[in-house]
Amino acid sequence: MAASRSTCGTVMLVAGTCFTILTLIFVAISFATDYWISYTVKRDNLSNLVKNAEATNGRYTFSRNRGLFRECYPNASDAFLSAQSADVSDGECFKVDLDIPDATADSLTNHYISRIHLLRSCIAFIAVGLFLILVTFIVGLIPLSCSRRSKWAFTAGFLAFLVAFFVAGGMAFFHGAEYLEKRKITDSIDGDKIMFYQSWADDIKINTDSDYDWSYALGWVGVGCAIITAIFYVIAGFYVGDERYEDREYLDKSSSRGRGQDYAMGNGYDNRAFPPQMMDRPYPGAYPYPGQGYPVPPPPMAYPQGPYVQDLDNGRQLQPMPYWSWS
Template sequence: MGACTTTMIVIATILGPITLVFMSVSFGTNFWVQFTVNVASFNKTIRDRTRTDVGFARYHLTRDRGLFRECYPGNETEFLDKATGVVDDYCFNINYDQPSNVQNPSDSYMTRLHLNRSFLAFFVVSIALFVIAYIFGLILCCLRAARWAYVAGIVSYSSAFFLAAAIAFFHGAEYIERNKLNGGPNSNEAQFYPSWEQYLKDATTRQYGWSYPLAWVGMILATIAATFYSLAGCYIASEFYEDEEVLHKSRHRNYPGPVDPVYAIGADPYYTKHYGYPRAFLGPLAPDYYARTYPAIGYGDPRNDIWHWREVES
């Protein structure tokens, strides 16, 4: 096994758990989108309403949103004491089903919901595929066969593709949320940006959290690991073919062939009598074509025995 092949397999194997850490942390944390709201800019009526009206307060306060939860880490969260379905004291689970209180949802609302579902599903598939690719990479470390390297590379590339598609679905849902859902302040779309009052738009700052770039880093690392797996497979295959070529050439070397004695024409038949042609002993593993036959043993004058040698087919 060449040094280049070993180096690539080692690098890909090391990148495996690092990539899984980035993917898993991005998947499980709640900092994909962060909304920072300047509550001090609101008048007293709005601030009082954020303490009592749960539905109103959920988009009037600072919050962090992930794949599964939307959390309110600020101090002005008195509305949580009256809210139902609170998780970990300051979070709400994100529902990927159509809420029961939403009647006659618009096409944009349902499209956003389906994009969010695709976002979650593709992310799960991406992590599962990379776990499978890493298992194939461990098998490659033991067997050193090109097919395992190619399989690990293809599955890793598929994982990176699914993660990139998941991020694309996330941006699609985000675009609809910010530009299409404008049903008015009294509709079920009041929580989305186009339906906000101007004072709320001015007081809210929206940005991506650190969970979002972790997903991109995981996708890039998965692509790099897939590339190293594929290159290792190419090197292993090339080394295999080189070994096959050397072996093929060695099988066609011009080894000296066995010879068979030919007696002089006209010699006395008495002298041609012999005990046979015993095989030379070369050990139990010696090939047949290394064997040499001994010349015939005559009874007459050795000086009258004229020997001629010729090649015989083995």
């Protein structure tokens, strides 16, 4: 039974470690890639007035995909990218501006400033979640390799729950920022290059589709893996704790039974070390012990009747003599 619990505890710890690695991979990829939201603009359906007026100016008139740090335009025209070459990185991407310009701070609405704070909080929460994943991995290795104690498994499970909380909190902040972009913000940034949904022309609103992409999905997969990791570690903590409880219970029983009872039950000595003729002989003392399976010493030898005289000069014992007295 103890071996079975030990095996189950080890399996749970290994599973928790594997899911910790998966959580780290999914959350890190989600955090670093640029496919949280994809915008598909059907430019063929736009009016010529919109195309000509905003083809080299408004970014929102082109299909794009956006992450936490960058917004990329893989299908944008060369004229559009050349006109904004000063802000372009990697040939087709623009940095997501998370700074509040001092010169225009008075003209920005509270909704726009709140959006920036929400995006910053999103990045901060996911970054903390990534750090906690590393700590969870290290703590989870301790009961697996160094100190097999339940407190380490429970600590790893608690940290994994914190990972799920922080990453899910970051996703919630992202949703809050997206809600403000679509429903509340009417600001225009850098002329008309960056405009939000409420300020778009009706033609662009109708012909633009937005959807969550695979980077966003990986973030939620990471949250799920973190929860599974926590469950595995908590279960492992119970198994490891039961192992220690069974060991302690065995030791307590052994100490309460005492050494004499162990010997009487044949557990104190290895009986094979004694000759067979000594195994079934009754104990010759006043309080006999069970003879079966218990090593019994031979009866005492019959010594001749004294007195005994020792030759101190020659260092030898003299033969016994009949009892006599000096008187």
